[in-house]
Amino acid sequence: MTVATQPEIKPARQSTARPEEVRIALIGNPNSGKTSLFNQLTGLNQKVGNFPGVTVDKKSGYTQLTPSIRAEIIDLPGSYSLYPKSMDERVITDLLYDSQARHFPDLVVVTADASNLKRNLLLFTQLADLQLPVVLALNMVDVAEQEGVKIDVEALQRELGVPVIPMNARKGIGMAALKIVVTQQLSAADKTFYTVPADLQPLVESIKTRFGLSNDYLALQYAHLYKSLKFLNEEDIAWLGEQLEQAGFKSNARQAQETIARYTRINELLLDAVRVEKADKDEKFSNRLDQILTHKVFGYLIFFGILFLIFQAIFAWASYPMDLIDASIAALNSLIQENFEGPLINLLTEGVIAGLGGVLIFIPQIAILFAFIAILEETGYMARVTFMMDKVMRKFGLNGKSVVPLISGVACAVPAVMSARTIENWKDRMITIFVTPLMSCSARIPVYTVLIALVVPDTYYFGFMNLQGLVLMGLYLIGFLAAIFSALLLKVILKARERSYFIMEFPTYKMPRWKNVGLTIVEKVKAFVFEAGKVIVAVSIILWVLASYGPGDSFERAEQQALTEARAEGLTELQTENRIASHQLESSYAGVIGHVIEPVIRPLGYDWKIGIALLTSFAAREVFVGTMSTIYSIGEEENVTTIKEKLLSEKDANGDPFFTPARSFSLMIFYLFAMQCVSTLAVVRRETKSWTWPAAQLVYMSGLAYVMAYITYQVFS
C-alpha cells in the first residue's frame, strides 16, 4: 500500500510570510540561464555574502515585483538534483529543508532550459514533491523552437500543476509575466511526481512523527542526507542512523531507484507537451566549430593565442589605467601635503591614501581579466578549454580550468587567484589557488631587472640571444616548475572532500550577453575592493608606520647625524635630503627589525639593509627597488642605471663589492619563491574563506624561498 503525500498541508512558513516582502530562491541546472535571470531581476542591486562553511558565495539581490511588493532573490548554486554531489551544493539542502532557517524562501523559481527539458525537470519534480511553492521559468523557449523543439506550455502547465512561464532570460523576454505570476503563486504545488515506495513507508512515518513533518518526500530526504544536514543535532543523527540500520536502508540503491522512476514519469508527461521535429541545428553548428576549436593542432594554437591576448591585456593594456590611478593618487597626496601639515596629514597621505591606492591599482587588471573570463564562460569556450587541457593538468592534481589562473598569475596573482573560482572541484581549486602565486608576477620584474642588470653581463650569443634575457626567462621557468611540482605535492597531501567528476553538460556555443559580462566585472571588483581591500589598507598602514617612525628620539638623532655628515662631506641639498632619509629609515622600527632579523638572513648573504627591503616588500614586491634607493640614499627620481651604479659601488666589510653574483642570485631566487604580497594573501583568504590557506602559503613559500636562496648563495659563492 502506498500513502499519498498530503497536498493540503502547506509549509508552516506560508502563513507567516509578509506580503510586502517575499523571499524567492532561484534554483536550476548549470547552464539553464539561472545567472541571466538573476541578473535580469536584480541588475546592480546585488550583494555577495557568505553561506556558512562553504566557499561558494551567497549572491542575493532585490527586485520590485509590484509597486508594493519587494522580493529578495537568493541565487543558489547550479545543481542537477537535490542530492548534493559537492560541498557547495549542500547549501541548497541546508536552505530548503529547514523551514525554521532565517533565509527559508517563500517561493522557489526553478529555471529550466527548454531545449533540454527532460534533464532539467528532474530537479523540478524533486522540489515539487517537497510541496514548496514552485514556479517553472521555462528558459530559451525561442531558441528551442528554432532547434525544432516545440513545447505546448498549456499542456506542460497542466501536467506539472504549477505555473510555467516561457521566457528568454538572456534577452529579458518573459520577465513581466514571471513577476506577475510570482506575486500570485504563493501556495504549494499540488502534484506529486514520485511516491515513496511502500516498503519504506514505516520508516518515513516514524521520521515524520519524530520531526513533526507532514511531507513524505522531505522525510525520505532526511533519511538520505541526515549526515550532512546542518540543522540536525547529534541526538537526531544518532536516532536516524539507528532507524535506517534497522530498516536496512540503502541510500545509493534508493536514490538510483528514485531517479529512474522520476525519468520514467517525466518521459510520460513530456509525451504530450513536447514535440521534437528535426535534428539539432545548434548542436551541428557547435560540432562544426569544435572541429576547429578543439582540433589537435589548431585547437591548442587558438587557445594559446587567446591566452597570449589575455596575458597581453592584463600586462600591457592595464598599465595605462594603472599609471593613471598611480598619478592621481600622487597628485592628490601632493595637493594635500602642499596645503596642510602635521603628522596626521602624513598618516593620511602616505599611510591611508597610499594604502587605498595600493588597492585601487588592481582594479584595471581584475576588470580586464574577468571581462575575458566572463566572455569565455558565456560563449561556452571555457568548457572546451577544460576538455582540451584536462588530461595534462590532471596529472599534476590540477584541473583543465587551472590554465587560466596559472597564466594570469604571470601578470598578477590577485585577479588570477580570483579566477580560480570557475573550478568546481574543491581540491582542484585549492591546489590552483595555492600554487598560482609561485608564477612570477609583474611586480617581481623590477626586482629581477635591477638585480640582473647588476650581475649579468649584457652580452649576446649568436647575435640575438641576450644573456640577461635568458636569465630572466630562466627565472620565469623556475617559477612555473615550482608551481607545477608544488601542485603535485599537494595532490598527494591534500585529502579530497568530494569525489572529482568530469561529468558535465558540454554547452553549445552562444553569443556572450554583455550585461552578464558587465555584472561579473562589477561583482569581482566589488568583492576585491571591499573584502580584500580592508586587509591591504590595514597592512599598508602598519608597514608605513614601521618605516616612518622610530623608537624615542631616534629620528631627530638620525637627522642630526646626517646633517653633520653632509656638512663634513659638502653634500648638495638633494644629497643631504637623501642622506637624511637613509639614516631615518635605518633608525625606524623597520630598521630595527632589519637589524634583528640579520642573523637569520645572513646565511643567504643578506645584511640588515636587505632585511628592511624584505620587510617593506610585503606591501608589494616592487617596493624593493624604492626601499633600496632610500637606504642607499639614491633618492626617488633616479633610474635603473643610477641605482645599478650606486649598488655596484657598495662595499662589504672587506672592501669588496657587496652585490656579488651569489648575493644577487640568492635575492632573485628569494623573491621568486617568497610570499611577499599582502594583497595576494588577502585575496586567498577571501576566496578560501579561511586564514589557514594564506597562512600555509606564507609558511610554505617563504620556507621554500629561504632554502632555495640559501642553496643558491652557497653554490655561487
Add this chain to the structure above:
Amino acid sequence: MRQKAEEHKKTRSVRDMEIGEQGVISSLEDPEMGLKLLEMGCIPGTAVKLNSRAPLGDPITIIVNNYTLSLRLDEAETILLKQ
C-alpha cells in the same frame, strides 16, 4: 586470436565506442558515479552516441537525451552497453 575473441566477449562500455557509433545503455557499474550519471540522464535503455574525443584522447563527449555530455574515459568505462 583466442585472447582477442575473449576480450570481445567482455561487455563493451562507452569507452570502447568509435566516433559516431550509437549504442544503448544496459547498466552503470559504479554505484556512486552511477547516481551522478543517472541524474544526467544516462538511464539504462537510453540511446547513447560517441560524439568526439579530446585532442589527447581523453575526455570524450557523448550525446544522450538530445544533449552533449562530456566525461572522462574512466567515467565512460562504467557505462555498459547492450550487446
